[in-house]
Amino acid sequence: MDFDYTQEQQLLRDSVARFVREQYAFDARRGIVASARGFSSQHWKLFADLGWLALPVAEDDGGLGAGLTELAILFEQFGKGLVVEPYLASIVLGAGLVAELGNPAQREAMLPAIMAGDMQLALAFAEPASRYGLARIATTAGRRGEGWSLSGHKCVALNAPNADAILVSARAADGGIGVFRVAPDSAGLALHGYATIDGSRAADVTLDAVQLPADALLGTTAAGPGALARVIDRATLCVCAEAVGAMDALLWKTVEYTKTRRQFGVAIASFQALQHRMAEMFIELEQSRSILMMALMAAEAGEALARPVSAAKARIGRAARRIGQEAIQLHGGIGVTDELDVGHYFKRLTAIEALFGNTDFHLRRFGESHD
C-alpha cells in the first residue's frame, strides 16, 4: 500500500511549493489582489511556461493529460499560498468544459491559446434562483435562423471581468442544456464586475437577446448537462485540495503563534484549553486529507463522482469552518485584523465553503446517493 506520490508528482509538488515560497509572500499577494485585474500577468505567463496551464488538457489536444491527483497537488500548494491567479475559473472550469464538449474546431480555437496563457475563460453557470442545482437554469437559448439568441441572468461568474470569452449555460427549446461561447462585448450583454470576499474577481452577467452564431454552441445540448456535472465535480475536488492546503497553513501558523505569544508570563501554547483545540484542528485537517484521498482514488478509478465528491466537500466544509474560526480565535485580536494573513485564509476557506455547493447541499446529495 502506497499513499506516497510518484516521483513526477513530487516534482510537481516541489515546483509549485517553490513558486509559492519564492513569489507569493503575503505582501506580494496583497499587491496582486489590489491591482486592477486582480491577478499577475507575469505569474500567468510563468504558469504557461511551466506547463501548469496544460496540465489537465488531454495529450491529443496538446496538453499533458494529467489526472485529478496532479490538479489536487497543484491546488493544495495554491491553498497554502492563497494564490489568486484564475486557474480554477479559466483552466479547470473553462478549458475543462471546452475539452469535454467542444468539437475539434472549437477545441483548436481555444485550447492552444489557453495553454499558452494568451486566453482566459470564465464559466457563467449559476443563477440567482438556481443556488447550487446545475439543472435549474432559467436562461434560455432560442433558435434565431442558424444561430442562437440568449437571454437570462447569470450570477457570480468567477473571473468573468478578465475573461476573453465567457461560457454561458442556457436551456434550449429541446429541453437540453447548451454551453455557449459568448464574447464579453456582445450586444445585449452587460457585465457587472466586482471583487469577491477572498480577493478574486467575479461578475453577474445579464443577457438580453444576445445573438450568437451556430458554432457558439459547444458540442450538443444533449451532452451539456453531463459535461457540466463532471466539470463542476472536478472543480469541487480542486477546491477541496486547496482547502486542505489552506487549513494546513492555518494550523501551523496558529501553533507557531501560540508558542511565541506570551500572556500571564508564559507562552499561551502552555494552556491545555488551547492545546486541545489545536489537537482538534489537527484531527480535522487529517480527516480532510483522508477523505480527499478517498475521492481522488475513486476518481482515478473512473467511478461516478457524485457520492465521493459530496462526501469530501461536506466533510472538508465542516473542517474548513472549524479550523478557520479556531485559527482566528487562538490568534486573538490580531486575528481579526486585515494586516495578518490568518484572516485572509479564513476568508478563502469561507469562499470555498460556498463554492459549488455548501456543506448542507453536499451532505444531502451524499445522503441521497446510493450506497
Next chain:
Amino acid sequence: MVRVCGEYAVHGAGTEEHMNKQFTADELAFRDEVRAFLRERLPEDISHKVRNDLVLGRDDYVRWQKVLHARGWAGVNWPVEHGGTGWTPVQKYIFAGECAAAYAPRIVPFGLAMVGPVIYTFGNAGQKARFLPDILASNVWWCQGYSEPGAGSDLASLRTSAVRDGDHYVVNGTKTWTTMGQWADWIFCLVRTGGPGVKPQAGISFLLIDMQTPGIRVSPIRLLDGTPEVNEVHFDNVRVPAANLVGEENRGWTCAKYLLTHERTGIAQVAKSRVRLARLKEIARATAHEGAPLLEDPLFARRVAEVETDLIALEYTELRALASVSTGKAPGPESSILKIKGTEIAQSIDELLVEAAGWYALPFVPEQFHAGYEGWRIGPGAAANAAPIYFNNRKASIYGGSNEIQRNIIAKDVLGL
C-alpha cells in the same frame, strides 16, 4: 503520470462495485478466501448472537479464536516467525471488514493484541516459548492489570507494589477496570518495583501473574448496562516467580507505552462501526416517522450523513496509518486520531440507534438478549438493547487513555506544544 496509489485502494464510498474496482486481483482472491472461510467455519450459533446483540460467553470467544488458530489466522498482526499471518495492511483491512460483515465476534485483545506482542518484542526466549503458543491457540485467557483506583489517566502514579524476595516478587495492591477478568487465567500487570524518590515512570515493571496464585481476589463491578463486564483484582501478598518479569526491572514503562500505542491503532473499530452504521440505516428505513421512513426525515438524515462522511474519512486515516506501519515505522502519535475519532464515531452511531428506537429506547429487558430466550419480545429487533449499548459504550472515550489524554499526546508529540 502515474496515478496515485494505483496499486491499491479500498471501498471508501462503501459500495461493492467501488471495492471491486479498487482491490487488485490478488486482494480480491484473498477476500473471497476469507469469505469462504467465514461461511464454512464461523459457528452459526455464535454469529447469530453477534448479529442479534445477544450476550456472548467466554466459550463463544474461545471457540471462535480456536477456529481462527486452526487456520493460522489468530495472530493477525503477528510476524510470521512467531506464528502470525504476516499479512499486508490491505489483507488485515480486508480481514477485519469481512469478519465484521459476517458478524464474527471481536478478537479478545488482551492476549492476541496486547500481551502477545509485548512478549515477542521484549520477552526472553523462555518466555516466548512458554507463553506465545498458548496465546495463539487461545488456551489461556489473559486480562490487563494497568489502571488502579488511584491511577487512571495518570497511569504512572500506580502503587501496586512488587517487592523482591529471593526468586519471587511479593505483590500487593489493587487493579481495576479489568475487563473480563472473571474469566482470566493470567493477568499482565504494571507494578511498582522502584524505590522512593525515583521518577514515577522509571520504577515500573511488567509482570505476568497466574490468576490461580493464592492471595488474588476478583470482585465484579456492575456497569450502566447492568453487566459485570469489568472487575477489581486485589493482590494480597501474592508470590510471583521472578522469571515472570518481562524486560528489565524498572523498565516496564517501555512495554506499557508500546502496548498502549498498539492498543490505539486497533481501537478505531472502523469495520464494526461500518456494520453498525449499515444497521442504523436499515432500521431508519424500516421505521415509520410522521408517515414516512425515518431516514427521509431531513434532520435525522443529516446526522446520519455527517457520521458517515466522518467514518469514510477515518477509514482512510486508518489506511494511511497502516501504510505507514507497513513501511517499518512504529505506530506514531497519529494513532491518537484513530482513538479519538474511532470512539467518537462509534458513540455517535450508538446515540442514533437509541433515537431510532423511539419509545423502545425505554424498556430494560436484558433477559431478552440471552440466547434461548423464548418469552414475549419487546420492541423490534434489538431496539430495546440500543440504550444499554449506548450506556456501556460511554466507556470508549475513557479507556485506553482517555480522549483528553490523546489530545495531550497530539499537542505534545505532533504539534510540539
